[in-house]
Amino acid sequence: MTDHIIPAPLQAALAGKGYDSLTAVQASVLAPEVAGRDLLVSAQTGSGKTVAFGLAIGADLLTGERLPESGLPLALAIAPTRELALQVARELEWLYAATGAQIATCVGGMDYRNESRALARGAQIVVGTPGRLRDHIERGSLDLTALRAAVLDEADEMLDLGFREDLEFILAAAPAERRTLMFSATVPPAIETLARDFQRDALRIAAMGEARQHGDIAYRAYSVAARDREPAIFNLLRLHDARTAIIFCKTRANVNHLLARMSNRGFKAVALSGELSQTERNHALQALRDGRARVCIATDVAARGIDLPGLELVIHADLPTNPETLLHRSGRTGRAGAKGVSALIVPPAEYRRAQRLLQNARITAEWGAAPSADEVRAQDDRRLMDYAALARTGDEDAAALASRLLDRFGPAQVAQALVALWREGRPAPEELSDTAVPGAPRAQAPRDLGGFQDAVWFSLSVGHTGRAGPRWLLPKICDAGGIGREAIGAIRIRQDVSYVQIAASEAHRFGAETQITDELTMRRLQGAPDLGAPSGAASRSPRPRNTQKSALKGKPRAPRAQDEPRAEARPRGPAKPASWARPRAAKPHRKGPRRPD
Missing domain, CATH: 3.40.50.300 (P-loop containing nucleotide triphosphate hydrolases)
Structure with missing residues (x-):
């Protein structure tokens, strides 16, 4: 921390908290070339952003080692949620404890009158959520005309929650010469637009990479x-x-x-x-x-x-x-x-x-x-063997009771009782299905009929008419049997039925019949299906041809009767033969005069 210029009271607060070094984002905002500039900082959650902006605005707020008693807020921190705003306030309280800072919070769900009184007492730092801050500004209890620094914490989340209009209203109520710092885990186009509108020549800082995996x-x-x-x-x-x-x-x-x-x-x-x-x-x-x-x-x-x-x-x-x-x-x-x-x-x-x-x-x-379940039980056993109380000595009362227990029950029975007490109260581990573990992204599941030398065929109660397809069937079959895609061989779709090949080692998971969904049933076959048949069932006869339709094809349409209701004769495209029309039930009598045709 000696390489960075940090005001003395803030440096003392860091030392009191046990800070030996600064995080990447904290060091970035304290670099000499950053002083006094607007900042757009992208840093991940948990990287020390709150302390970072607390340190960054220290030189803007402090006069010597104290904050001036101006009667109006000098710094404003805006957070998306109540919990985050209160957390920010707690962090700034210990960081600025030696500067005489008065910190007020303005968040929804809290007593509005208490917040107004805290602002009236001359709080130098205000932390709040967008909606409540705007309420205070509109009611005149929050005056930002003396503001020196504004901080937007988790700016991307505030935009996601729909606070853009409130943010624009708040920042417009502050002096144009203020310093504005925006902190965001990511910097989507909406954040960049907000930065252009309300920051002046902002310095872009990406602490530890915008989407870099957290090392811990x-x-x-x-x-x-x-x-x-x-x-x-x-x-x-x-x-x-x-x-x-x-x-x-x-x-x-x-x-x-x-x-x-x-x-x-x-x-x-x-x-x-x-x-x-x-x-x-x-x-x-x-x-x-x-x-x-x-x-x-x-x-x-x-x-x-x-x-x-x-x-x-x-x-x-x-x-x-x-x-x-x-x-x-x-x-x-x-x-x-x-x-x-x-x-x-x-x-x-x-x-x-x-x-x-x-x-x-x-x-x-x-x-x-x-x-x-076996791994969980084994881990429980290891924790018991490492239990610190087993190695603890020096408690005379416990030693005396332990001696009496050993004399009465013997070491083996006492040890068994200890194991039972250790396991008691812990939820029982769950038995899981054997599931294939993916490595690299898999290619399509094998479709070669000879891909499995030892396989079992199943029929599925949907086919082309039910809009079945391999991509639709594969995950359903995997879920139903708790198997991986490598256990599935060929899938053949027919008109009203489909067939699937399952590795013999996994076929027992489906039994003789499995109801996958309300409309999808999977049944085990005794042998291979007749895949050469034109339909899902080899014995299915071809669908009869509509000879009446064929006979009518090409014949001129009969003229419409003059007394036929217009509403019942409104064909789209070529008119259908009269023999196709379904008889219609008479409509109930409507009140009022009938519209003339």
Whole structure:
């Protein structure tokens, strides 16, 4: 830190927090050529952005070692969510504690009158969310005419949440000569447009690469059968036994469903979704912070801005929609030098999508099968062998009781009781199907009829008339049997039926008959089907020809009767023969006069 010019009170605060060195983004914003300039900074979540912009604006705010008592805000920090805004305020409080700074927060869901009173007392630094800040400006309780620096934290998320109009209103209320710093995990065109409109010759800083894999995060992709998605999540939680873990789902319904399943199995979990009130969100987050809950299940929107201590495991129950979301989710772990794991749950139908997602995010993930029940039990046993209390000595009361236990029950029985107590209360591991693990992206599944020397044929109750096709059938068959595509040989589509070849070693998974969906049934055949037949069934006779239609083809149309209702004779294109027309039921009598033809 000696290579960077940091105001003395801020440097003392860093030392008090145990900072030996600066992160990449913190060092970037303190470079000599950056001083006084507007900044557009791209840095991943957990890279120390809050401290970075706190240090960056220090020289703009401080007069000597104190903040001047101007009566009006000197600095404004805008964040997308309540939780992130309150987190930013906490960080700035310890960083500016020795400068006499008064920090006020303006966020939705809090008492408006208390916020107004804090602003009236002359807060020099204001932290808030866009909507509430705009409310205070419009009501006259927030005056930005003395503002020296404005910071937009997680600017891309604020635009995603629809706050562009509020941001424009807030920045327009501040002096044009202010310094503006924008921090964003990604810099899409919308962010660049916002920067051009409200920054002056901004310096672009990309800290550690915009989409670079976080060095402290291990990315893993787990191949699971579709029906094993939830059991795989449970086994992952049991294997890692993380102090805190977060599971991301796509919808509220998925969050609520997974929470119910996990609660039934004994996991200490809470949920975050858009249907919760602020009080319910606060209770859920507090349960995670004080250890009453260890797993948070959330949607992407509901999890924005939350900071969970000791977060060691991120599980993507539903795949992210884009690489930026993957990085946002994963960046919540592996912070401040700690190690973390980001795990993707990938059913067979989503293999290729997961591979594209990782490739576009420039992430190298380790592919493998989800932890089995045996692996979870073995990990439990290793933890017991490493249990610190087993090596602890010096407690005389415990030693006396231990001696009595050994005398009464013997060492073997006491050890068995210890193992039973260790396992008690932990959710039982789940048994998973054997699923092929993808490596490099696979080519199309083999279609050669002779590809399997030992194979079993099955019939499928849909064909061309049901719009069946190999791409539609493959994932359904894989999911139904929990098999990989390499276990499927030829697929032959006929008019009303289809046939598929399954490796003999995997055929037992389907039994004699499997109901895949309501309209799709899979039945085992005794031998190979007659693939030379023109239809799905070899004995099916050809469809009879409509001789009446053929006889009428080319004949002139009979003239329409003069009294025929016009509404019933409105043909499109060439008129159909009268013999094709279906008899129509008489329409009910309508009220009012009939419109004349």
